[in-house]
Amino acid sequence: xxxxxxxxxxxxxxxxxxxxxxxxxxxxxxxxxxxxxxxxxxxxxxxxxxxxxxxxxxxxxxxxxxxxxxxxxxxxxxxxxxxxxxxxxxxxxxxxxxxxxxxxxxxxxxxxxxxxxxxxxxxxxxxxxxxxxxxxxxxxxxxxxxxxxxxxxxxxxxxxxxxxxxxxxxxxxxxxxxxxxxxxxxxxxxxxxxxxxxxxxxxxxxxxxxxxxxxxxxxxxxxxxxxxxxxxxxxxxxxxxxxxxxxxxxxxxxxxxxxxxxxxxxxxxxxxxxxxxxxxxxxxxxxxxxxxxxxxxxxxxxxxxxxxxxxxxxxxxxxxxxxxxxx
Numbered sequence: 001x002x003x004x005x006x007x008x009x010x011x012x013x014x015x016x017x018x019x020x021x022x023x024x025x026x027x028x029x030x031x032x033x034x035x036x037x038x039x040x041x042x043x044x045x046x047x048x049x050x051x052x053x054x055x056x057x058x059x060x061x062x063x064x065x066x067x068x069x070x071x072x073x074x075x076x077x078x079x080x081x082x083x084x085x086x087x088x089x090x091x092x093x094x095x096x097x098x099x100x101x102x103x104x105x106x107x108x109x110x111x112x113x114x115x116x117x118x119x120x121x122x123x124x125x126x127x128x129x130x131x132x133x134x135x136x137x138x139x140x141x142x143x144x145x146x147x148x149x150x151x152x153x154x155x156x157x158x159x160x161x162x163x164x165x166x167x168x169x170x171x172x173x174x175x176x177x178x179x180x181x182x183x184x185x186x187x188x189x190x191x192x193x194x195x196x197x198x199x200x201x202x203x204x205x206x207x208x209x210x211x212x213x214x215x216x217x218x219x220x221x222x223x224x225x226x227x228x229x230x231x232x233x234x235x236x237x238x239x240x241x242x243x244x245x246x247x248x249x250x251x252x253x254x255x256x257x258x259x260x261x262x263x264x265x266x267x268x269x270x271x272x273x274x275x276x277x278x279x280x281x282x283x284x285x286x287x288x289x290x291x292x293x294x295x296x297x298x299x300x301x302x303x304x305x306x307x308x309x310x311x312x313x314x315x316x317x318x319x320x321x322x323x324x325x326x327x
Contacts, residue, residue: 037080038324039087044080052079080327086147088317093150100145108141155309157302169301170290176300177288181245184281185256186238188224189231192273208267208274215264221278230273239280252277 037044056079113123127137170177190208192201211228215221225238233240240248248256255265255277265277290297 034326036325036327037084038322038326039084040091040321040323042087042091044083044087048083049076049080052083055079056082076327080325084318084323085314088314088321089147089150090143091321092154092317093146096150096153098146098149098153100142100149104145105138105142108145109138112141151310151313154313155306157305157309159302161298161301166294166297166301167290169304170293170297173300174287177290177293177297179284179286179288181282181284182242183256183279183283184242185240185248185252186221186225186278186280187231187233187240187252188221188229188238188276189233189272190228190274191230205267205274208276212264212267212276215276221264221276224276238278242281 034046035043036046036049053075056075060075109123113119116122118126123137124134127134188208188211190204190211192204196204207228211224215224222237222239225234228234229238231238243253245253245257247253249270251268251270252275255268256279259265259277259279261279261282263279265275268275268277
């Protein structure tokens with residue numbers, strides 16, 4: 001089938017466990033093209049913002065928690081907010097006297113290599129491809145560890161949580177604790193040429209509408225797929241096989257998740273053309289008993305508490321800071 005399946009990629013977040021896949025480090029630059037923000041007399045440059053914006057876009061494309069529908073003109077604003085927050089944390093760390101030892105940096109780098117199954121030579125080669133030296137890489141790792149230590153020092157959470165609180169959290173977030181959903185869709189694809197004229201597109205849609213009307217009138221979906229679909233799946237009567245959530249093209253998955261087994265969608269438009277979707281089967285989505293996910297609930301509960309505390313911490317230090325945006 002044409003590239004309708006979306007590929008996943010692991011992303012590590014700034015306030016999570018701070019290990020990094022090779023690359024994506026902000027090496028210092030001698031040229032300061034333009035100042036975009038001043039945070040307590042320290043500057044953020046346009047080049048730094050542009051790098052951060054590219055990295056943010058990569059996170060979104062790879063499946064970050066941020067909504068993928070975020071518009072490109074919002075990326076710079078979000079990236080700048082991140083840079084400001086990082087700088088505020090760096091400044092607080094400097095005031096507090098928190099330090100990072102060489103042993104901690106060595107340990108973090110060894111963990112990076114272990115997680116990526118890489119040798120020292122692999123690491124240095126990857127850094128060289130990105131124009132980074134090992135010294136610059138160590139400085140980046142040091143900064144990330146320092147921020148993490150600062151946040152952990154500022155935000156102290158009690159790890160022991162009453163079971164009642166966990167059960168309440170479980171009930172409020174019960175959709176999180178279900179068996180994995182998978183589904184088996186079928187589709188009929190009417191391809192639209194990239195350079196198709198409005199008249200060509202109109203004719204293709206009209207044909208799609210005609211086939212959909214036949215299906216709604218009782219014609220067999222599989223037979224219609226065999227005759228009309230312009231996708232390789234037509235030989236399987238439109239059957240695309242089993243998918244887990246997040247594996248199918250978002251526009252198609254959104255439609256599939258709204259269908260009951262046996263139902264047929266309306267016309268769905270993607271970059272490939274016009275689709276008619278048929279949900280052949282769905283599995284999973286059943287509630288998992290609290291006792292089976294108790295530890296996961298506890299971690300989710302603490303994560304949520306941590307995020308709230310982090311927002312409060314950042315709001316507090318921001319309130320006492322002088323920040324000037326020059327975009």
